[in-house]
Each structure stands twice: as C-alpha cells, then as structure tokens.
Amino acid sequence: MPLTDEIKEILVADLHLEHVRPGDIADQDPLFEEGLGLDSLDAVEIVVIVQKRFGVEIRDLDEGREALASVAALADFIERRRRGA
Amino acid sequence: MSRKEPVAVLGLGAVCAAGRGLGACLDSLFAARRNCRLPRGFPGEFASRFPAFQVDGPLPGDGRPRTRTLGLARLAAAEALAHAGLDATALAGRRVGVCLGSSVGGALNFMDFYAGWRTGRDPALDQFEAWAHSNPAAALSRDLGLSGPCQTVANACTSGADAIGVAASWVREGVCDLALAGGADELHYLTYVGFIRLMVTHDAPCRPFDRTRKGLNLGEGAGVLVLASAEAARSMPGPVRGHILGYGAAGDNHHPTAPAPDGRGLRRAVSDALAEAGAGAGDLAFVNAHGTGTVLNDAVEARVLHELAPGAPLSATKGGTGHTLGAAGALEACFTLACLERGEIPPSAGFAEPDPDLPAYPFAERRAVQGGCALSTSLAFGGLNAALVLGAGEGV
Amino acid sequence: MRFSVCGLGVAGGFGGSLAELAAARPGCEAQPPDLGQLAGRVPPAALRRMDGFTRMALLAALRCREDAAARGLADADVTGERVALVLASGYGPMRTTFDYLDSVLDSGEPGASPTAFSLSVQNMPAAILALSLGVSGACCTVCQLDNPVLSALVTAACWLAEGRADTVLVGAADESSPMLDYGLGRLRAAGQVGLPGQCNAAAFLGLRRPDAAGRPYAECLELCAGPAPGDGPDMVLVRGGGQGLPGFGAAPTAWAADLALACWALDGGACDALPGRPVAVECRCTDPGPGRATARLHRPGGAMEGDRAW
Numbered sequence: 163m164p165l166t167d168e169i170k171e172i173l174v175a176d177l178h179l180e181h182v183r184p185g186d187i188a189d190q191d192p193l194f195e196e197g198l199g200l201d202s203l204d205a206v207e208i209v210v211i212v213q214k215r216f217g218v219e220i221r222d223l224d225e226g227r228e229a230l231a232s233v234a235a236l237a238d239f240i241e242r243r244r245r246g247a
Numbered sequence: 248m249s250r251k252e253p254v255a256v257l258g259l260g261a262v263c264a265a266g267r268g269l270g271a272c273l274d275s276l277f278a279a280r281r282n283c284r285l286p287r288g289f290p291g292e293f294a295s296r297f298p299a300f301q302v303d304g305p306l307p308g309d310g311r312p313r314t315r316t317l318g319l320a321r322l323a324a325a326e327a328l329a330h331a332g333l334d335a336t337a338l339a340g341r342r343v344g345v346c347l348g349s350s351v352g353g354a355l356n357f358m359d360f361y362a363g364w365r366t367g368r369d370p371a372l373d374q375f376e377a378w379a380h381s382n383p384a385a386a387l388s389r390d391l392g393l394s395g396p397c398q399t400v401a402n403a404c405t406s407g408a409d410a411i412g413v414a415a416s417w418v419r420e421g422v423c424d425l426a427l428a429g430g431a432d433e434l435h436y437l438t439y440v441g442f443i444r445l446m447v448t449h450d451a452p453c454r455p456f457d458r459t460r461k462g463l464n465l466g467e468g469a470g471v472l473v474l475a476s477a478e479a480a481r482s483m484p485g486p487v488r489g490h491i492l493g494y495g496a497a498g499d500n501h502h503p504t505a506p507a508p509d510g511r512g513l514r515r516a517v518s519d520a521l522a523e524a525g526a527g528a529g530d531l532a533f534v535n536a537h538g539t540g541t542v543l544n545d546a547v548e549a550r551v552l553h554e555l556a557p558g559a560p561l562s563a564t565k566g567g568t569g570h571t572l573g574a575a576g577a578l579e580a581c582f583t584l585a586c587l588e589r590g591e592i593p594p595s596a597g598f599a600e601p602d603p604d605l606p607a608y609p610f611a612e613r614r615a616v617q618g619g620c621a622l623s624t625s626l627a628f629g630g631l632n633a634a635l636v637l638g639a640g641e642g643v
Numbered sequence: 644m645r646f647s648v649c650g651l652g653v654a655g656g657f658g659g660s661l662a663e664l665a666a667a668r669p670g671c672e673a674q675p676p677d678l679g680q681l682a683g684r685v686p687p688a689a690l691r692r693m694d695g696f697t698r699m700a701l702l703a704a705l706r707c708r709e710d711a712a713a714r715g716l717a718d719a720d721v722t723g724e725r726v727a728l729v730l731a732s733g734y735g736p737m738r739t740t741f742d743y744l745d746s747v748l749d750s751g752e753p754g755a756s757p758t759a760f761s762l763s764v765q766n767m768p769a770a771i772l773a774l775s776l777g778v779s780g781a782c783c784t785v786c787q788l789d790n791p792v793l794s795a796l797v798t799a800a801c802w803l804a805e806g807r808a809d810t811v812l813v814g815a816a817d818e819s820s821p822m823l824d825y826g827l828g829r830l831r832a833a834g835q836v837g838l839p840g841q842c843n844a845a846a847f848l849g850l851r852r853p854d855a856a857g858r859p860y861a862e863c864l865e866l867c868a869g870p871a872p873g874d875g876p877d878m879v880l881v882r883g884g885g886q887g888l889p890g891f892g893a894a895p896t897a898w899a900a901d902l903a904l905a906c907w908a909l910d911g912g913a914c915d916a917l918p919g920r921p922v923a924v925e926c927r928c929t930d931p932g933p934g935r936a937t938a939r940l941h942r943p944g945g946a947m948e949g950d951r952a953w
Contacts, residue, residue: 354763354765365745398787498774503761
C-alpha cells in the first residue's frame with residue numbers, strides 16, 4: 163500500500179474520524195483548519211502516532227507545521243527521515 | 248455582576264518548590280531563586296530532559312496510605328490555621344466549610360495498582376487505598392472533624408482560584424461561618440508525561456512572557472486560606488490579613504485545549520471580578536498573571552490584561568514555582584495578598600526580554616507597588632478563566 | 644438559600660426518562676445507557692471528542708434543557724453567559740483515564756496519548772458540555788466520593804442567590820469499570836466499610852431562583868450538610884447504610900437521582916416510593932462523614948389546597 167494510503171487509514175482510525183473514509187482524503191488537502199479540519203489537539207496526537215507507527219520523531223511544532231500540512235507533506239517527511247535526511 | 252461584600256481572610260498557608268511556608272516561598276521569589284531541576288524518582292526518558300519544580304523533604308502523614316497531594320494540602324492548611332490563630336477546638340461548634348481545588352488529587356492515578364490488575368496479578372493495595380482516602384477536601388474535613396459543606400473542585404488549572412471563589416460565595420451567603428479554601432496538587436508522573444506529549448512544556452526553566460518562551464514547567468504545591476464572614480472575623484483572635492473582594496469565572500466556549508485568541512472568557516472573568524469588588528482597573532496595585540510561559544497563554548493574557556488594566560504592573564510567579572495546576576490559583580492568591588501587604592512584587596524569574604509582539608510584560612527586578620487591591624488571573628484547559636480581586640487586610 | 648427546579652433530564656441503564664428512573668430495578672446501574680439519541684442532536688465532528696462519560700452527561704443535560712424549555716423557560720434562559728454549569732462525579736471520566744494509562748503502559752512515553760490525557764483531566768467533560776450547550780457562565784466540576792451532589796447544589800444555590808448566574812445546570816454522572824470493581828472489592832475484603840458503589844448514569848437538574856417563570860417541578864426550601872433542624876415532611880427518601888432507591892446503585896452521585904425523583908413526584912409523576920403526589924419530600928443521605936445531607940423539597944408556591952407545608 164502506498165505510504166499516503168497507509169497514513170490516511172491510520173489517521174481515520176487513530177483520530178476516531180468516524181465520519182470520514184480514507185479514500186475521501188486527497189493527498190494535497192490541508193489537514194488543519196480547512197480540508198480535514200483537524201485542530202491543535204489532533205496535531206500533537208499525530209506527533210505521537212507518527213512516532214509509534216513510523217518510528218519518526220517530530221521534535222517541535224515548528225517542524226510539525228511543515229510536516230503536517232497535508233498527507234503528501236507527511237509522507238514526504240517520513241520518507242526523508244527514514245532515508246536519514 | 249453586582250458589588251459584593253468583602254470576605255475576610257484570617258490566615259494563609261503555602262508550600263511549593265520555592266519553600267515550605269509562605270515566608271520561605273516569598274524569600275525565594277524575592278531572591279529570584281528557582282528550585283527547578285530534573286524530577287527525582289520518575290522512570291523513563293522525559294525525566295532526563297524536562298525540569299520541574301518539586302517540593303523537597305517529607306510531608307506530614309498519620310501512618311495510613313495517602314497521596315502526596317493530600318500531604319501538601321495538610322501542610323498548607325496547618326500553616327493557614329496557625330496563622331489565623333485557630334485550632335480544632337476553636338473550630339468546634341462553628342460551621343466550617345472546606346473547598347479545595349485539585350486536578351490530580353481526585354484523579355485515578357494509581358498507576359502501579361492498575362498495571363498489576365491489567366496483568367492479572369493481585370498488586371499491593373496501598374496506592375488504591377491512598378486514592379480512596381485522599382480526596383483533599385473530604386480528608387481535611389475529616390481531619391478537623393468539620394460539619395460544613397466540603398467540595399473538591401476539579402477545574403484543572405483554575406481549580407485553586409475557583410475553590411476560593413466558591414468558598415467566598417458560601418461564606419457570604421451564610422452557608423458557613425468559616426471556610427478553608429485553596430488548592431493542592433502533587434507532581435505526578437502521569438500528568439508530567441501528558442503535558443510533555445501535549446508539547447506545551449519547555450525543556451529548560453520556563454520564561455513567562457519572554458520573547459524566547461517555549462512552554463511551561465510543571466510544579467507541585469498547595470495554598471490554603473482561612474476565609475471568614477465579617478461577623479466570624481470580629482469574634483476571632485487574630486487580625487484580618489486580607490479580603491476576597493471579587494471573583495469572576497467565565498468560559499471561552501472556543502476549544503477543548505486552546506484558549507480563545509480574543510481572550511473573551513478572561514475578559515469577562517476580570518470584568519466580573521472588578522465589578523464585584525467595586526474597583527476599577529486603576530485601583531489595582533498589580534496583576535499576578537497566570538503566566539505559564541507557553542506561547543499561547545502568555546500572548547492571550549498580555550493582550551487582555553494590557554487592554555483591561557494597562558497601568559497595573561504584571562507579576563509572573565510561575566518562574567519561581569512552576570505550574571502547580573490545581574494549587575496555582577491558591578498559591579498565587581497567597582502571594583498576591585502577601586505582596587499587597589509588603590507593597591512590592593518580586594522579580595518575575597525567567598523573564599528577561601519582552602516579546603515585541605506583546606503589549607505588556609512583567610519585570611525582571613523587584614518593584615514597589617501602591618494600592619489597596621490586586622488582581623490574580625488563572626486559565627485552564629477547556630477554556631475556563633478565573634479572576635480574583637484581593638484586598639489588603641487591617642492596617643494597610 | 645432556596646432554588647426552584649425547572650427542568651430534569653436523565654440517562655442511564657434504567658432508561659432515559661424520569662418514569663423509567665422511578666421504575667428502575669436493582670442491577671440496572673451496571674447496564675450502559677442507550678446513547679443513540681445523541682446522534683441527531685450533536686454533529687459527528689463534536690462527538691469525536693466525547694468519551695462515553697461525556698456523552699452520557701451531555702444526553703442528560705440536553706434532555707434537562709429541553710424539558711425546561713417545554714416548561715416555559717426561554718432559549719436565553721438556558722444558553723449564554725448567565726447560565727452556569729456544575730458537574731458532580733465520584734470517579735470522573737474513568738474509562739478515558741484508563742485509556743491514557745493503557746497508552747503509557749503499552750507504549751511508554753513515546754506512545755502516551757495527549758488526547759486521552761487531556762480528555763481524562765476531570766474538568767474536560769464539563770468544559771465540553773459547556774461548549775456543546777453554548778453555556779459560558781461559571782463552570783465547576785466537583786469530584787469526590789462523599790456525596791459530590793450536596794456541595795454541587797450548595798454552590799449552585801449560592802451562585803443563584805448572589806446573582807452570579809440566572810440558571811445553573813447541576814449534573815451528576817458516574818460510569819463503572821471492572822477495574823474499580825476489583826479495587827473496591829479488595830478494600831472491602833480488607834475490612835473497609837461504607838465504600839461507594841458504581842453506576843452508569845447521569846442526571847441533570849435545571850435550577851433557577853425561587854421566583855422562576857414557567858412551571859417549576861419543585862422548590863428546595865432547605866439544603867444542608869447533615870440532618871436538617873426541626874420537623875420535616877412526612878414523605879422521606881433515605882439513602883445510606885445499604886438503603887436507597889435503585890437507578891444509580893450506591894454510586895457517589897446517587898443522591899441526585901433521589902432529588903430528581905422527588906421533584907418528579909411533587910409534580911405528579913408516578914413513583915411507587917412517593918405515592919399520591921406529595922406536597923413535600925425530604926431527601927436524606929445518611930452515611931457518616933462529609934456526605935451526610937438533607938434536602939427538603941416542596942411543590943412550587945408553598946402549601947396548596949390547605950395541605951400543611953410542614
């Protein structure tokens with residue numbers, strides 16, 4: 163499964179987005195404010211999810227802002243970190 | 248909110264990392280001493296990175312299992328009663344209420360017992376037993392054989408301020424003649440981990456209102472006040488040490504964990520407290536801000552307080568105590584009353600450089616202040632806001 | 644220090660109405676409440692942040708508010724800055740607390756859930772209720788094992804008397820857990836007596852000052868810690884020493900159910916324990932310690948048709 167699809171499944175499950183189907187989330191959709199409409203509490207929860215599920219640490223919210231802009235941005239961040247960048 | 252009768256304060260008690268006893272706490276605050284270290288006795292990795300403000304030394308007990316929170320509450324209550332010249336005999340036959348705030352104190356934080364149960368073992372009962380018998384207000388009420396109402400306010404970071412406000416209402420409405428009011432919270436590992444995971448903590452001593460602030464440090468402690476009706480105060484041996492002049496409490500109705508950026512709840516709480524006190528912002532000698540050192544909290548407070556009370560110097564004491572959660576509002580009420588009496592506020596430890604984006608900031612040095620009343624503000628998770636206007640006692 | 648009860652709402656293993664609470668059978672407190680009715684009233688995005696405890700309390704609060712409106716209170720009387728909220732509980736949002744503990748025990752610090760942590764902070768259910776109900780006055784959570792309902796009512800009555808609020812929604816909620824069952828069982832086995840029980844239930848009472856408009860259920864004329872002075876009404880509900888109406892079991896918040904049923908019966912609701920539409924009811928909580936309490940409730944407007952008030 164492509165990483166973006168995996169991320170969507172995990173977000174829907176772990177954030178209890180019962181009213182959303184993973185397939186309905188577009189890769190480039192903003193995660194916060196508009197788009198999926200997640201908030202600051204979801205942001206810190208995603209930091210934990212990314213660490214638990216992908217072994218990648220988001221050190222602070224400045225780093226987080228870029229990484230969490232969209233599913234595509236997050237997939238990119240995870241892949242870069244895994245490559246050691 | 249209409250003008251209200253002042254409620255007398257007969258005694259104060261305080262314990263936190265800055266000291267055991269109000270005098271010791273004030274000495275530390277005025278010397279800008281910061282007892283902020285990596286926490287002792289915690290497992291895991293966070294404890295090697297995120298400092299906290301822990302109370303040193305043993306806490307009073309009676310040999311039965313009890314939580315650390317209750318130990319802290321008992322210490323502060325004992326000091327407050329002694330300060331008021333009251334003992335169990337003096338309280339007998341009077342209607343005495345107990346209203347204490349705590350965020351950890353009632354919570355089901357018996358981690359080892361729970362862990363044991365989860366794996367099907369029969370763990371040692373102490374931790375669970377301690378929880379069952381350590382509800383702060385109920386335990387103090389039992390300790391002293393009191394018969395008035397007792398309430399543990401679990402309002403997170405405004406608990407201490409709210410407990411004082413609620414108890415003042417009880418006294419004013421004649422539900423009881425005297426009340427022990429305040430808050431207590433221990434530094435609990437589970438709370439410590441939770442706040443770090445919320446990414447609102449700083450991995451260095453906190454910097455309230457500073458340009459480079461990054462978050463809060465947790466602390467622990469307890470603050471207790473003895474409140475009395477005017478009539479009860481007249482029949483008591485000691486002097487009146489201060490007054491609760493006004494209390495305001497309002498919700499932001501914005502978001503579960505983030506404060507409303509426009510500070511609407513804080514505005515209403517402060518306005519209501521001033522209205523009850525019959526005071527204007529110009530009457531305030533200073534403001535003891537909640538000032539946790541987080542980016543968001545300090546920004547909201549600086550803007551709102553600058554708008555509502557532009558002439559009042561800001562005092563941020565969490566740089567010397569850490570964020571003591573349920574105890575904070577009560578500890579800060581004690582500090583506010585003590586500073587009113589002294590006519591000066593301590594240096595705001597941790598603050599060095601103003602944030603150019605904010606219209607207000609505290610002071611890095613001690614500062615003389617003038618006036619008969621001061622404001623203390625508290626903000627909590629869930630968008631709660633509390634404000635207390637506190638007044639000087641006799642002879643000030 | 645008096646108040647009127649202008650609305651009632653309940654949710655629990657016994658059902659969702661006062662009639663069902665009145666007919667509750669022992670053991671129902673172990674059953675979870677039916678929360679299906681929330682789906683139509685709360686948007687899914689908001690429900691996401693509500694655990695079972697909060698949903699149960701919210702359902703009872705919504706019912707109370709709708710009931711108050713049906714009995715003559717205006718919208719402005721039940722939302723906004725002049726409405727306060729007090730939520731009493733013995734154990735708080737217990738399951739969420741245990742979810743958080745699970746996350747720490749299972750995954751260590753890196754996996755500890757900040758959402759579970761913040762939702763387990765005991766004031767969060769009240770805060771989320773306030774947000775959901777559009778109530779922005781004072782908001783207080785009372786958490787203790789010894790009759791949290793008494794002090795919640797005392798505080799609400801004070802707030803009304805001093806004009807801090809015009810309406811106070813006073814709620815009581817508790818949920819159960821096998822873990823707590825185990826712990827309380829261990830304490831009993833070690834010889835401790837007078838321990839509370841558990842339930843899965845919530846009740847809300849809408850309080851106003853005694854001059855309330857509309858059709859209040861009842862007026863509370865006396866509320867105190869311990870026994871009340873003088874003679875009281877002939878109709879008495881006693882809770883303590885193993886006695887008490889079912890519905891909320893022996894949970895710390897059970898006294899709220901007694902008060903709700905007393906109001907219900909005073910208004911003419913059918914209740915076997917309080918037959919024949921009494922004029923006045925005394926609700927007593929008699930366990931020793933800080934939980935002892937008495938409330939005397941009366942039909943609104945004082946004595947009627949020549950009946951003795953008491």
